[in-house]
Amino acid sequence: TKKSNRSPAIIIHNKLTMASFADAARFLLLTAVGIAGNPSTADAASASPVSGWRSDLDWAALNSKLSSSASLIDTSYDDYAGECRPEFSEPWDSISNHALIDQPSGMCLPWLYLGWEMSWPRPSENGHLNQTFNQAYQDILDLFNDASTDVESWLADPTNPSLNLPSKVLFPSIASDVVAAVNFAKEHGLEISVKNSGHSYQGASSKKNTLLLNMNRYTHYxxxxxxxxxxxxxxxxxxxxxxxxxxxxxxxxxxxxxxxxxxxxxxxxxxxxxxxxxxxxxxxxxxxxxxxxxxxxxxxxxxxxxxxxxxxxxxxxxxxxxxxxxxxxxxxxxxxxxxxxxxxxxxxxxxxxxxxxxxxxxxxNPDEHDEENWVWQSCPEDFDIDxxxxxxxxxxxxxxxxxxxxxxxxxxxxYLPFKSYLFNNPPFRTEKCTAIFPQFAEFVAHYMSAPSLLNVTKERSHACGSPDPRAGIYCHGEEDVMQAWTRFLDLNNSTDPANVACLFSSDKLASHYNLPAPPGYAEFMISFAKNLRADRFPGKVPDDPPGKIGADLAGVLVPQSWLDEGEENRKTLQENGTPYYYAFGGAAASGSDQANSLSQAHRNAAFMAYFSDDYFWGNLFPKMFDISDKTKFPPVFGSNHAGFLTAGPLKEDWTKPCPREWTFEERREKCISFQEAIYGTERLARLEAIKKAVDPQFIFNCVNCVGNNLPEASKSEDDEPSPAEAEPLLGNSSDETSGASFVSSF
Ligand SMILES: Cc1cc2nc3c(=O)[nH]c(=O)nc-3n(C[C@H](O)[C@H](O)[C@H](O)COP(=O)(O)OP(=O)(O)OC[C@H]3O[C@@H](n4cnc5c(N)ncnc54)[C@H](O)[C@@H]3O)c2cc1C
Structure with a gap:
């Protein structure tokens, strides 16, 4: 192993510019860092390990079943270092997954560290189970503070046991390719990982010692x-x-x-x-x-x-x-x-x-390549999947x-007409507006989850949403955001026109740049990128600079009913949380077909917010969620934004966070699991029962996914309830409020 003498230049990912879109800007203490510096490809190549994963298998047999436009390739650390890492030398706010997705090896990930287990390149022989949460936290803090660490040597080491890269990648182009791959995996006891963008904050789309199916070249419909x-x-x-x-x-x-x-x-x-x-x-x-x-x-x-x-x-x-x-x-x-x-x-x-x-x-006819000739029929009698x-x-x-x-x-x-509203963003940014951001955040909170306080109807409120007030408010159809903002400032005796102007619409932006008003969200993003950001991928809907939700607590789905208890609850959040994700309420509450596994916490939420773990479990959790039945942990977090360090509280006392000085092994044993905190005990039981029924070999076993944390022995155990017994076949589980009762609350 050679150590690179290049010093890691750390780029802190916390700018509140317009370019720092919602997910990238959403961090607790230390979510997002990137490493600049060229890859030590030469170092890596000289020490490259033999890529021999399952070289005993007849891969040519799989190859022979693939369509002519599919490809099955060998990959190695060198590909990751050579093809993927250079992108992270770009200025932070122009790094783009658009540059990574089509790299030939198909291995690139939008966050450099996702190439290592738990996005943590510190070497570990057992997936960091022997290391502590505090150590992970400290390593990231060191990066954050530009402190000296061994990180560069970890990153440059092709034998680092924490590397989490697959060495076989298949690019299927039609369904028969996928069928062939799954049958091959089934026959030989292989695991398959599946990747599209690789954006999963949990690192669920790529894994070492798996056959990676990179779906990017699959038929575009x-x-x-x-x-x-x-x-x-x-x-x-x-x-x-x-x-x-x-x-x-x-x-x-x-x-x-x-x-x-x-x-x-x-x-x-x-x-x-x-x-x-x-x-x-x-x-x-x-x-x-x-x-x-x-x-x-x-x-x-x-x-x-x-x-x-x-x-x-x-x-x-x-x-x-x-x-x-x-x-x-x-x-x-x-x-x-x-x-x-x-x-x-x-x-x-x-x-x-x-x-x-x-x-x-x-x-x-699963071997038929031409979709025109696909034949769909009743499933065979021995097909036992429900x-x-x-x-x-x-x-x-x-x-x-x-x-x-x-x-x-x-x-x-x-289609509904579109308008977005941006606060204190270029080209109209001022110091004065920076100073009143807290008031704007309060305004957004009212507009989204207590609109009547601003004389805004629920219908008009529902027309708008926001992934993060710093990234804007996006409305479809009728709304009156500017009017409500003026009213809010009035109510707060701060009607200075300079304050009113801190919020401006996409129409104003368009006219500033002499462009037509964007008719939709994607059009807005495309033309915004062209005008305000380095436009490396003209015409494409931009993505964020690399972001990583790596902190200890994922987004909490804050119940609307708790918020409705009183204005003091809203104030508590404002003092202790971070900007919120407003995509809840309205049809998000009432649009369920009652046959999906999205947790009821999503349907009941007013918004999603981030807190420190000790504050949340000890103070807010018992007030926000019903924890009277100690056999049923409630669903708390949103899955889309749950990072790799997310865990529930101590199993024996749900008001205490999982101790940070513990190793990940202890945490796994004694704390509520990632999965349980996402789905809740009851829903997770049904999902696990389904998992065992549809994938008894655990061919699909992605990190932090349903079933992934089950002890090996229990994966094949048959003492679980059947999927239908674990929870009624369709419909809500008994410990959760019905959609109807929530709908009426907001
Ligand atoms: C820049 C950015 C912006 C975001 N914006 C939002 C947002 O607006 N709203 C929101 O809710 N979330 C958002 N997220 C979070 C996002 O929903 C998750 O990161 C999600 O996992 C991305 O899915 P993906 O398919 O793009 O990623 P991937 O990492 O490729 O896949 C995620 C999971 O899906 C699986 N998967 C992918 N393709 C297939 C397939 N064909 N068949 C079966 N499984 C498959 C993978 O195995 C993995 O488990 C954002 C994330 C980022 C980084």
Whole structure:
């Protein structure tokens, strides 16, 4: 091992510029750092280990089954160092995953350290189990403070046992490639990891000693994927091959169009497909999606999908946009499935029908490459996977663990005019505005979760969302944000016009740059990038500079009901939390089909916020959540933004944080797990039971995913309740409030 003599120049990732978009800016104490400096590729190459993972296997046999446009390649640390690391030498705010996604090895990750276990390059033989949380924290603090550490030598060491890189990468291009890979893995007892953007904060999309399926070259359906449903089919029965199921379900939701998206397409590609259709046909479509162009509807949707900038409060979470799923399951079968029977649930306060039955079909000719010739039929008699369970598990239970999603039909909504509002951002930034940011944060809190205090109706409030007040407010349809801001300043006796001007709309920005007002969120981001940031990828929806939520507490889903108890609760949060994520309430609360695994905490939340762990567990947790039943830990965190150090409190006392001086092994044993804190005890039990039923070999075993933390012995144990016994087949679990009771509260 050679130590590089290059000093690690640390770039702290906490600028509150317009360019520091929401997720990047969202940090507790030390979430985001990047290393500058060229890779020591030469050093690495000279010490490169032999890449021999499972060289005993007949990989040529797998190769022979792949389509001509798929490729299976050997990869090594050298590829990561040579192809991926240079990007992190770019100025911090122009680093982009757009530069990394298409690198030939398919290994690059948007956050350099994701290439090491737990995003922590300190060497460890057992995945850091023997090291303490304090050590991890200190290592990151050292980087934060530009203190001298051994990090450069860890990063440059190709034999570092903490490296977490796969040495076989498959780029499937059609479903038969995925079928071949899963069957090969099944036959040889291999694990598969699945990656789209690699953005998973938990590092769930890449893992050493796995066959990595990099989905980026998979068939792109979005460019021609929009379907306008013919309303005359309403009332027809679902065809046996489910071909009319997406439209029938959409029409039942009073929606008339949808889009098919491939398992490797990111939001940049999907947004641009929608823009192209809108430009061609006159603006009529709206897609709910993520903030950054490189985030994909895959992990984003399966983990929940917060649409803070794209109308999530009008149309629901990512899971609520899914109309039909097509997947290759861990048993190697290519299936598609979706609801085929539903009923009106408006009387209980839901805005979409309740799913009663989910049906699926299997492809009877899985080796056929040409999609024109695919044959979808009833699944064979020995096919023992329940599609109701799959529909529930995939939508909310996380990506990468239930199989490979090859395509999905997503709901499109009617187009609504768009406007964004930015506070104290270039080119209109002033010192005076910087000083009043706390007031602006308070204003946003009221606008989003107590609008009546500003004389704003709930409907108008729901038209807007915000991934972070520092990144702007994004509205679709009617709203009155400027008027409400003026009223807020009035109420606070601070009507100075300079204060009013701290908030400005996208229209003002556009006119400043002599551009047309952006008709939608993605258009706004594209033209914003062109004007205010280094535009390395013109025409693409930008992504954030690399961010990492690495702190000890993930985003807490703050219950609206607790907030409604009194203004003092809101004040407590303002004094102790960080800026909030507003993608909750409205249709995000009421848009559930009641057959998904997204935790009820999402539906009940007013927003998501970050706190220090000792303050949260000791003070807020017992007040915000019902912890009277000690056998059922409630769901607390949002999965999309949960970092690799996230854990619940002490098992024996839920008001105490998991001790930081403990090793990760002790923490795993004695603290509430990451998964339990995301899903809650009850829902997790059902998900784990489904996991064991659909993937008994644990072919899919991604980091921090459902089932990943189960002790080896219990993975094959049969003493678990069946999925249906663990929780009713469809519908809410008993310890959670119904959608209806929440809907009426906000
Ligand atoms: C810059 C940035 C902006 C973000 N903005 C938002 C936002 O606005 N709202 C929000 O809710 N979250 C947001 N997030 C969080 C984001 O939702 C998660 O990082 C999510 O994991 C990204 O999913 P992905 O598919 O892009 O990433 P990946 O890391 O590629 O995948 C995430 C998970 O999905 C699995 N997966 C990927 N593709 C497939 C597939 N085809 N089949 C099965 N499993 C698959 C992976 O195995 C992994 O487990 C943001 C994150 C970043 C870094």
């Amino acid at each position: 979005a460019p021609t994927g929009i379907t306008d449903c013919d309303a005359s089919i309403l009332g027809s029965t679902v065809t046996e091959d489910l071909s009319n199921q997406p439209c029938l379900l959409s029409l039942a939701k009073n929606k008339s169009s949808l889009i098919r998206v491939g398992g490797g397409e990111n939001f940049d590609k999907v947004y641009r497909a929608v823009i192209a259709a809108n430009e061609e046909e006159g603006y009529k479509y709206h897609l709910v999606g993520g903030y950054a162009g490189t985030v994909s509807p895959m992990g984003w949707s399966w983990q929940g999908g917060l649409g803070g900038s794209t109308g999530g409060r009008l149309y629901g979470f990512g899971v609520d946009q899914v109309v039909q799923l097509e997947m290759v399951l861990p048993n190697g079968v290519h299936v598609k499935f979706g609801p085929t029977d539903w009923e009106d649930a408006s009387a209980e306060g839901f805005t979409v029908p309740r799913t009663k039955v989910v049906s699926g079909v299997c492809r009877s 599609f109701n369970d799959m529909w529930f598990a995939v939508r909310g239970g996380g990506g990468g663990t239930w199989g490979v999603v090859t395509s999905v039909y997503l709901q499109l909504h009617d």
